[in-house]
Amino acid sequence: MINHSEVEFNLHDAAQRIKLKAISLGFSACGIAPVHALEEDARFMQQWLQKGNHGTMTYLERYAEQRECPDLLVDNARSVIVVLYSYLWGQQQPEGAPKVAKYAYGDDYHYVVKQKLQELADYINLSIAPTHGRAFCDTAPVFERRWAQQAGLGWIGTNKCFIHPEHGSFFVIGELIVDLEVAYDMPLEGDCGNCGLCVAACPTHALTPSGEFDATRCISYQTIESKEDIPTQLKSLLHGYVAGCDICQDVCPWNQNLLIKSRLSEPVRDFVWEMTHADWYSISNATYKKVLKNSALRRISYKKMRMNLQANLTDSLDEKNKIE
Ligand code: SF4
Numbered sequence: 096m097i098n099h100s101e102v103e104f105n106l107h108d109a110a111q112r113i114k115l116k117a118i119s120l121g122f123s124a125c126g127i128a129p130v131h132a133l134e135e136d137a138r139f140m141q142q143w144l145q146k147g148n149h150g151t152m153t154y155l156e157r158y159a160e161q162r163e164c165p166d167l168l169v170d171n172a173r174s175v176i177v178v179l180y181s182y183l184w185g186q187q188q189p190e191g192a193p194k195v196a197k198y199a200y201g202d203d204y205h206y207v208v209k210q211k212l213q214e215l216a217d218y219i220n221l222s223i224a225p226t227h228g229r230a231f232c233d234t235a236p237v238f239e240r241r242w243a244q245q246a247g248l249g250w251i252g253t254n255k256c257f258i259h260p261e262h263g264s265f266f267v268i269g270e271l272i273v274d275l276e277v278a279y280d281m282p283l284e285g286d287c288g289n290c291g292l293c294v295a296a297c298p299t300h301a302l303t304p305s306g307e308f309d310a311t312r313c314i315s316y317q318t319i320e321s322k323e324d325i326p327t328q329l330k331s332l333l334h335g336y337v338a339g340c341d342i343c344q345d346v347c348p349w350n351q352n353l354l355i356k357s358r359l360s361e362p363v364r365d366f367v368w369e370m371t372h373a374d375w376y377s378i379s380n381a382t383y384k385k386v387l388k389n390s391a392l393r394r395i396s397y398k399k400m401r402m403n404l405q406a407n408l409t410d411s412l413d414e415k416n417k418i419e
């Protein structure tokens with residue numbers, strides 16, 4: 096536990112230095128929220144799970160207490176330092192290429208973000224105060240979008256993505272939960288108003304006008320999380336996606352100014368630009384693993400990827416014949 100009387104620092108100065116360091120590490124934004132129990136979110140999630148909206152993602156049923164109370168993840172937790180890591184590349188995949196969600200264009204974000212958060216933790220330890228903490232990026236039961244909202248970074252959109260007023264929604268969220276107190280940001284109370292563009296654009300009606308989200312109808316779930324073949328009634332609605340889906344983010348007004356920009360500092364995987372349906376379908380299991388080494392898509396098995404490719408071609412017998 097930190098003895099603040101022995102460590103002289105100004106709470107505002109410490110927060111400011113943490114945020115500046117986060118930006119220098121390549122994060123688009125950083126905010127800090129005080130740790131507290133997220134009872135309302137826990138209740139909402141419980142109801143969502145009870146309706147079976149999570150399909151086979153049974154891991155979401157576990158660690159409910161830790162998700163609600165971050166001090167069960169980190170002893171004496173005081174602050175949630177939230178960072179946004181942009182994965183917007185600007186360029187689009189070639190017409191007709193098997194579509195993958197933009198977050199998978201580069202190296203696996205789980206490792207990239209956690210490594211940068213560890214650097215941030217090292218900086219805090221060395222330059223601000225000795226601190227105990229843990230870094231997460233989609234790797235632990237954390238209400239990451241709620242913490243981002245509590246840290247003043249934006250709001251949770253109707254498409255269930257987190258929206259930052261300047262950086263849109265094409266980013267992943269990372270958290271560093273620490274036992275250090277600093278000055279905190281005020282939660283941002285934004286909302287989508289009566290936009291509804293994402294609901295109208297969602298081809299599978301996973302999003303509803305009343306704000307519900309059925310993950311089992313979502314293309315991301317069907318192409319990545321589910322290990323089964325895609326249900327027949329959804330196969331003609333995939334819009335070319337074989338891994339993930341960006342449709343409800345592509346149409347969001349908060350992303351429009353960003354879609355023309357590109358980030359050239361990170362390598363984009365060759366498979367994103369170069370591989371056709373036939374290429375994906377004809378490679379061996381060993382080559383598949385090699386192509387997707389250190390990619391977030393590695394969690395899609397070889398067998399499942401072949402199912403996804405086939406599902407996309409159900410409307411095009413000519414194309415299908417080409418790969419059989
Ligand atoms: S990711 Fe695609 S399928 Fe899922 S909610 Fe968004 S538009 Fe619908």
Ligand code: SF4
Nearest residue numbers: 252287290291293347
């Ligand atoms: S498309 Fe509109 S309703 Fe959907 S998340 Fe963006 S602003 Fe909100």
